[in-house]
Structure formats: C-alpha cells, structure tokens
Amino acid sequence: MNKQIKAIFAKEFYGYFRSISAYFIIGLYIALSLLSSFIFGNFFEIDNQSMISFFKYQPDILAVLIPGITMHLWADEYRSGTIEFILTQPIKYKDIVIGKYLAAASFSLLMLSTIIPQTIVVMLYNGINLSAVTSAFVSCLLITLSFCAIGELVSSISNKPMIAYLGSIFVIWSITMFAPDVLTESTELSALSFHENYQNLINGKIELSSVIYYISMAGAGLWATVAIISNRNKI
Amino acid sequence: MISIEKISKSFGAVSALQDISFKINYGEIVALLGPNGAGKTTLIRLMTGLLSPDAGKIKYDEEDISADRVKVLQKIGYIPENAPLYNEMTPYEFLKFTSDIWDIKEQIFSDRLEQLINKLELKTVMSRPIGDLSKGYRHRVAIAGALIHGPKILIMDEPSEGLDPNQKYGLRRFIKDFSTQGAVIISTHIMEDVDAIADRIVMINKGNLVADTTPMRLKYQMPERDLSSAFRRITENNK
Numbered sequence: 001m002n003k004q005i006k007a008i009f010a011k012e013f014y015g016y017f018r019s020i021s022a023y024f025i026i027g028l029y030i031a032l033s034l035l036s037s038f039i040f041g042n043f044f045e046i047d048n049q050s051m052i053s054f055f056k057y058q059p060d061i062l063a064v065l066i067p068g069i070t071m072h073l074w075a076d077e078y079r080s081g082t083i084e085f086i087l088t089q090p091i092k093y094k095d096i097v098i099g100k101y102l103a104a105a106s107f108s109l110l111m112l113s114t115i116i117p118q119t120i121v122v123m124l125y126n127g128i129n130l131s132a133v134t135s136a137f138v139s140c141l142l143i144t145l146s147f148c149a150i151g152e153l154v155s156s157i158s159n160k161p162m163i164a165y166l167g168s169i170f171v172i173w174s175i176t177m178f179a180p181d182v183l184t185e186s187t188e189l190s191a192l193s194f195h196e197n198y199q200n201l202i203n204g205k206i207e208l209s210s211v212i213y214y215i216s217m218a219g220a221g222l223w224a225t226v227a228i229i230s231n232r233n234k235i
Numbered sequence: 236m237i238s239i240e241k242i243s244k245s246f247g248a249v250s251a252l253q254d255i256s257f258k259i260n261y262g263e264i265v266a267l268l269g270p271n272g273a274g275k276t277t278l279i280r281l282m283t284g285l286l287s288p289d290a291g292k293i294k295y296d297e298e299d300i301s302a303d304r305v306k307v308l309q310k311i312g313y314i315p316e317n318a319p320l321y322n323e324m325t326p327y328e329f330l331k332f333t334s335d336i337w338d339i340k341e342q343i344f345s346d347r348l349e350q351l352i353n354k355l356e357l358k359t360v361m362s363r364p365i366g367d368l369s370k371g372y373r374h375r376v377a378i379a380g381a382l383i384h385g386p387k388i389l390i391m392d393e394p395s396e397g398l399d400p401n402q403k404y405g406l407r408r409f410i411k412d413f414s415t416q417g418a419v420i421i422s423t424h425i426m427e428d429v430d431a432i433a434d435r436i437v438m439i440n441k442g443n444l445v446a447d448t449t450p451m452r453l454k455y456q457m458p459e460r461d462l463s464s465a466f467r468r469i470t471e472n473n474k
Contacts, residue, residue: 007335011321018323081319085380088283088315089336090308 001102004091008099009106012073016107025068029111032061033118050132051122054115058140059176059198062108062147067168069108070151071161073100074229078159093229097152101222104148112140135206139198142214147172149221156228175217236260237282237388237418242291244277251277252442255291259435261387264414266433266450267422270470274442275422276316279392282420283313295388309337312381316392316422318374322366326357326376329365330383337384344383351379355409371402378409387417394421395428407432426462440470 001009016022036057037043043053077083086096115137122128150171155164176194197210237259244252252274259265269275280286282293284304293300300307321329330351334344352358355375360368365376374394381389389410395403410419410432423429429436429450436453438446446453446469450462457465 003338004336007332010335011324011332015323080322081315081317082321084280084283084285084313084315085319087285088308088311088313089333090305091336092305 002095005095005099005102008091008096009102012100012103013106016069016103021068022107025065026111026114029061029065030114032065033058033115036061037118049127049129051119051128051136054118054122055136055140058136059143059194062140062143063169063172063176065111066104066108066144066147067151067154067165067172069111070104070148070155070168071165072155073104073152074156074225075158075161075164079161087229094226097156097222097225097229101148101152101225104152105145108144108148109141112137112144115140138206139210142211143198146214146217146221149218149225150175153221153225153228156225236296237420238292238294238297239278239282240292240294242278242281242288242293244274244281244286244288250442252281252288252439255439255442255444257437257444257447259418259420261418262414263434264410264419264421264432265435265437266429267420267437267439268424268429268446268466269439270424273439273470275424275439276392278439279390279420279422282390283311284308309384310387312384312386312389314374314377314381314389314391314394316396318377320365320373320377320380322364324365325362326365326368326379327361329376330379333380333383339384347383347385351382355379370397371399374398374402374406382413389413389417389419391419391421393423395423395425403428424466426466430462438466438469445469 033054037051037054040057074083077086087093119128119133119137147168151164151168154168154171155161158164158167197213239255239257239259242252242255243250255274255278267275267278277286281288282300284300284307287301295307295310298307321332324332327348330348331344334347339347352361355378357372357375357379360372360376365373368376391410394410395406398406407428410421413419414434421428421433433450436446436448436450437444453465454460454462457468459465
C-alpha cells in the first residue's frame with residue numbers, strides 16, 4: 001500500500017470513530033444478529049453446530065448496515081465541497097477510491113469480528129462444526145467486501161448521504177433478492193446467483209467459483225467507481 | 236510559465252468558455268475578472284484538472300495537465316471558493332493529512348508547518364475542530380493546506396469573499412509576498428482586491444476573453460478612471 005492510499009485510508013477509517021454513528025452501527029449489527037439468530041432463526045430448535053440460524057440472515061443484515069458505512073465516502077465530499085480539495089491533490093483517482101474502500105471494508109470487518117465472541121459462546125454451549133462455521137464466516141467476509149464496493153459506487157454518484165444509503169440498499173437488494181428467482185431457474189445462470197453462491201458457502205463448501213463471484217463483484221464496483229470519478233464532467 | 240491555449244468547454248448545450256488563450260509568467264499576480272456566470276470558475280476548474288476541456292490545452296512549464304494530472308498538480312496550490320475543509324478535523328490533522336498525500340518527509344513537514352503557523356497566525360487554533368473556526372481562520376487553514384508542499388503557483392477562487400477588512404488586508408499582503416516566488420491567479424469580481432494587488436487583469440464575459448491588460452491601463456481607458464466603471468462598461472458592451 002503506498003503512502004497516499006494509507007493517508008486516505010487513515011482519514012476515512014479514524015473518521016468513523018469521530019462520531020457516535022460507528023458505535024451505533026456496530027451495536028445495531030450485534031443486536032440484529034442476535035435477534036435474527038434467536039428469534040427468527042429458531043436457534044434453540046434446530047441443530048446449530050454450523051450456526052446456520054446465525055448466518056442465515058447475515059446477507060440481509062449486511063445489506064442494511066453496510067450502506068450506512070459507505071454512504072459518506074463520496075457523497076459527503078460532494079455535499080461539503082471538499083471534492084474540489086481531494087481531487088486537486090496529486091494522487092491518482094484509483095488510489096483515492098482504494099483508500100476509501102479499504103477504510104469502509106476494514107470498519108465492516110471490525111463489525112463482523114463481533115461474531116467471534118458469539119461463536120465462542122455457541123461453541124461452549126453446543127459445540128460447533130469448525131469447518132462449516134469458518135466457511136460461513138468467509139462467506140460473510142466476501143459479501144462484506146462486495147457490498148462495500150457497491151456502496152462506494154452508489155456514494156460516488158450522489159451528493160446526499162441519505163440518497164446514497166437508500167440507493168445502495170436498493171442496488172444490493174436488487175442483486176440479492178430479485179436475481180435468485182430468475183437465475184436459479186437456469187442451471188447455467190445459477191452460478192451468477194447471489195443466494196446460490198452464499199448457500200454453497202454457508203453449507204461449508206468453499207468453492208473457488210463462489211470466491212471469484214464475490215471478488216469479481218467487488219472489483220467491478222471499484223472499477224466503476226474509478227470510472228465515475230475520472231470521467232465526471234461536472235462537480 | 237502557464238499557458239492557456241484555445242480552451243473551450245461546454246456543458247450540454249451551454250457553452251461556458253470559447254477559445255480562450257493567454258499566458259501567465261512567474262512573478263505575476265493575475266486577476267481573473269468577470270461577472271457571475273462568466274466562466275471564471277469553469278476556467279479555474281480546467282486549470283486545476285477538475286474538468287477536462289472540450290478543446291485546447293493548459294500547460295504548466297510545457298506540461299499538459301490533461302496528459303499528466305498528478306505530475307502537474309505538484310506545482311499548484313489551489314484554494315477553492317469558500318475554502319471547503321474537513322470540519323471534523325483540527326488544522327493540524329488537516330495539514331498532516333495533506334502532507335501525507337503529498338508524501339512530504341516528516342522533518343520537511345515540521346519545518347513548513349512552523350513557518351506557515353507563524354506566517355498565517357494559526358498557533359491558537361491548531362487543536363480546535365475546523366468546523367468551529369471563523370471564516371477568516373478557515374481561509375488561513377486552506378491557504379496553509381495549499382502551501383504545505385511549497386507550490387510555485389497559487390490559484391484562488393474568490394479568495395476574499397466573506398472576509399472582514401482586516402482579513403482582506405492580511406490576505407492581500409500574503410498574496411503579494413507569495414508572488415515574489417511564484418505566480419498567483421485569483422478569480423474574483425471584487426475590484427478593490429484587483430486594484431490593490433493585481434499586476435494584470437484577464438477579463439471573461441459570457442465565456443469569451445474580453446480584456447487582457449494591466450489595471451492601470453484599464454482604468455485610464457475610461458473617463459471615470461476607475462476599475463468598477465471599466466468592468467461595467469466592458470461587460471455591458473458585451474451583452
């Protein structure tokens with residue numbers, strides 16, 4: 001990582017902790033994860049060695065919370081006018097995009113790390129299938145990386161953080177909710193289904209195709225963000 | 236030398252600049268004049284690489300900003316209109332962030348920081364959030380940010396907008412000092428600023444270059460012998 005990316009990363013990452021919103025998002029993530037696991041996931045009624053009740057709702061929770069983490073990335077720069085400052089520094093557009101992305105992804109991973117104590121509690125209470133839980137955790141990690149890139153992309157085309165938030169939720173839900181019904185009807189296209197790939201991973205099957213699927217989604221989001229920032233014609 | 240060569244820029248059907256050409260030498264303070272909507276800010280944004288021209292070139296020491304934006308920006312310090320800054324940061328954090336982006340070595344940063352704090356009288360506000368500072372201090376922090384890398388060219392968009400007379404005086408003195416080591420381009424419609432500091436006036440109206448002269452010449456072309464009248468006559472004649 002070059003020094004310029006590090007500078008952007010540090011500004012954005014530590015920026016999350018300048019307000020209460022960072023703690024609020026992490027608290028909300030823990031609350032929603034526990035609620036979905038114990039209330040909607042019927043934690044006590046099913047065999048939970050793979051923590052299926054916990055991981056089942058993670059895409060939905062992340063789809064709501066990650067846009068809250070990414071919405072400020074570019075929208076705030078446009079809203080406050082600092083876009084003129086940042087884009088007139090001698091730094092490549094792609095380095096700014098990557099620095100911001102790494103900050104959002106790191107904060108999201110910090111949020112995800114709160115899964116670990118819950119996993120330990122379940123392990124002590126019930127015992128766990130370590131490979132299945134690891135696979136599911138990896139899947140959450142991959143989803144997070146792809147959602148962060150989509151969130152940054154939507155933030156780069158809006159000058160209002162709230163619009164960026166709602167827009168990101170819309171785009172993410174379009175991918176996760178709408179696509180599966182269409183795609184899973186065709187065996188060939190099912191490889192493009194978000195849920196098909198997620199199901200593979202939470203069932204303990206870490207397949208290269210699924211990893212490539214999520215990494216490609218993140219890469220496409222970042223590429224599109226760089227293209228938007230580089231080709232904007234009007235500020 | 237800065238060379239603006241046959242620059243044109245449109246936004247959809249609206250033509251913001253048409254075939255603008257002029258040159259700026261080091262040591263000059265050039266006032267970019269024009270009424271609101273004349274195309275001054277568009278030209279400034281083209282000069283800082285924020286926009287790309289539809290036609291023409293902007294060169295700094297023969298290097299085209301469109302060809303290598305990152306390299307050319309190293310020569311420029313830019314202060315946008317209203318000096319937008321990160322309100323949640325302190326001036327120190329902002330200047331450190333800027334210096335990290337410029338990849339300035341720690342010792343050089345410390346030396347420059349000390350110089351800028353003394354020159355711009357920022358000592359008392361260095362640890363306060365920028366969002367809590369007065370407009371005058373915010374301007375000074377923005378100037379410090381634009382100078383932390385030691386640029387040869389300073390570009391300022393409406394620099395004295397909203398400043399009180401003392402702050403304006405301080406800003407003018409600062410611009411005069413800076414011009415001894417580089418070039419300054421200020422976009423403004425405040426004649427008082429132009430009269431006080433500019434060596435040259437480049438006037439734009441409706442996207443066209445309508446005057447490129449010195450303040451003295453412009454004044455003495457008018458019977459009233461003042462810049463405001465000259466500005467009014469030229470821009471009204473071009474309606």
